[in-house]
Amino acid sequence: MLLLGVVLLVLVREGSEVFGRSVGGHLSDEFAIDVTKLADSEALMTQVHMKDLAEAVHACGSMGFTDMKLHKLRNTSVTCNDGSPAGYYLRRSHGSKRWLLFLEGGWYCFDQASCRNRWANMPRNLMSSKGWPDRKKGSGILSPDPEENPYWWNANTVYVPYCSSDVWSGASPRRDKDDFAFMGALILQEVLRELLPLGLQNSKTLLLSGSSAGGTGVILNVDRAAELLRREGSTVQVQGVADSGWFLDNKQYMPTECTETLSCAPTEAIRRGIQWWNGQVPERCARQYSKDEQWRCFFGYRAYPTLQAPLFVIQWLFDEAQMMVNNVGTPVDKEQWNYIHNLGVDLRKTLANVTGVFAPACLAHTLITKSDWMTVRMKGVSLPSALHCWEQSLLWGRAEPQDPPTCDSQLVDSCPWPHCNPTCPKLHNPFTGEEMDFIPLMMELVGIDMNAIAEQMGMDPDELVRMLTS
Template identity: 55%
Template structure:
């Protein structure tokens, strides 16, 4: 009975939302909505396909989304018996059917899942969380970040945020997908070692494969789109696992499932450190040294096409710009131009003291290097911000590049597959998918996330931040006889 009530509630809510969107279009455009109907996203409905349940396009109401969704919720809650039901937005814990695939300490591996009635869109998110590469720092990691290496104290439910949120006002394009959060996938989600040095198991890639197999029994076999997403080490895991996931589905006969990747903050560089130090832990170790040591300790493997391109130096495949040319599946790359994790492994530590001139130049050059590695990536979003990870943050809808938000760019990317299926190679007008900031220093983009002083925790504006970085905007503006805000504008444009 309760299941039937929830089904009725869901259907009524969807009907309200559908007619609410049409009404909003009519209100904003002052015209009958029928003559000009926006084409649906490819992941919602393609020509001749009437089985997708949610052909809704929120673009027309995105400017008033908060108010619109508030009205929809009020209407839904006012209906009996829906008013007596609490909408369940939590993802629930599931352990893998295959108990031989485990977390690092041998406890059962698993995932969190929230189903979305009738949807044929699936999103699997790979959690990040740094890494370790020998027994000493893995022991330390086990003591300080045990939830990333063991399932012994996992809660029964989790609430999704950002692109994992089921709320349209927080997640305009993917709110109605089946949400899956994969755990115990760290060490860049690529490892297949059942029992490696030090007694730890590294089975990230196997866990991903087993999660997909489990989900095939829960409706993934009827999916239209599977988006494999991840942040930080999970973002690197996307680059390494998106093709193997696609290959798994193809081998099992599910050739109609469109597998795509979304890699957030996992596009690391194997560049030279600002200051070389002995390789003792993941903070002091240069990126290439850490991966070279780790790949042996983990028993790591890499995708076959990348392995053949880097025989004898397979560690190269852990760096985005090196593995990307070998990837067949479509991948959207999200990367801060001044990634905090990259700066950390490069031995740039932003303490309470202003940075030195050499550090400032190094930071600016990092942005240039990242731009160069991203220039041939067709679908990407790269703001000039000092930060790390974005797609599960509550501010992910606020950051823009050249006037386009990340959710909007992802919508345009999805739409491009639909347009291409209709033999229309030209990208939709006003719907960009290749977005990269051109301004030259951290936080020259005014929509960047809030900066906080690492010692006091207080927020800093852009001028305070630049002074913290050793750039005296006030003094420079005074010397030039201009207002500081005008100088900031000139710097942002690269003048």
């Protein structure tokens, strides 16, 4: 089986353009392969089932064949916060014309005090490359396993570690040895330049993706990345995927002084940070604001209408990071529940005109690189299927006239409370570690009043409990 796996891995890498297509004119959750484009296809299909292929590829992966390998940037003037060289992890897929580039997340710092605190208390690899391992495994959309990642497992995969603390926006070099550099935007540009001669130059698509601060980084950089590649003579189609990076610039539930990252209002943190980082925002968005107001372009719903590159948005309606910076706290009274409910309503409104979106009503943060990213569903559609549908619709829009894809890539939950979608990720009781649904957990921990919530919603309390726990 292992020898078969090695042979198949080579075959698949060389013939990767036959994978990830529609079956019978319809998009499918199943892995699609056009066997007519493979030599001796009849013999192949009598011997190999896709499950066997997945197991074989997984076996090869366990030997390290599918790990991503670290490359430090050749341009050593583009650095992490501490002046160490930035870099990227790469897994080549020889023969593939598809590239997937992922921007890591990890909050930010916005002034001298918050950056010193980050250096002292956060994992050092978020500000320095000195401890980065030589190899990295991928999960979710970064996985090389076709069962875990049915549509992008055989793409050329790039993981760019986050070490600039600037939401991938900075263009500020280190001024002295006691200072910090903020060069996130420049790091991405250098990575793209190094990938061009490795096959990106003549590829078909680049999926620029990221989670959390990396998701916001996609929004900030997708147009700039497309323009850079165009100037370099590449015709690659750049598409963005922003996971958990679509934040609101609304008022905090409990306003606090801006002294640390996790409690500072996003508006104030970004207002300070954009100056500290020499932050770069999308050019067309910047034109809409004065120099002092360009920080607003960090918020997806403001930048999205100005973007030229296609963008797919993945966003929990009740994002844990948004709840944290808004200082909501554990909901114990009606005012907090109202605030949380309105947070979901407001976020849903900002997504109304987004053509590619996956927004479940869950209390969570990030999804695209989770191994179980296929389990959350809306209308029976998983995130990989919605994202693949969106990609196919873009291809359809650029191709000769034909029937459009018969699938859904615009999915936003309509239920009004956290975890009212039964496929939401499980929460855990902090005392017992037991998996629990949201409402029973809140009833046990803080004794929420379901009667009051039901009255507010105009529902019978038993009906409400059934809706939220079914």
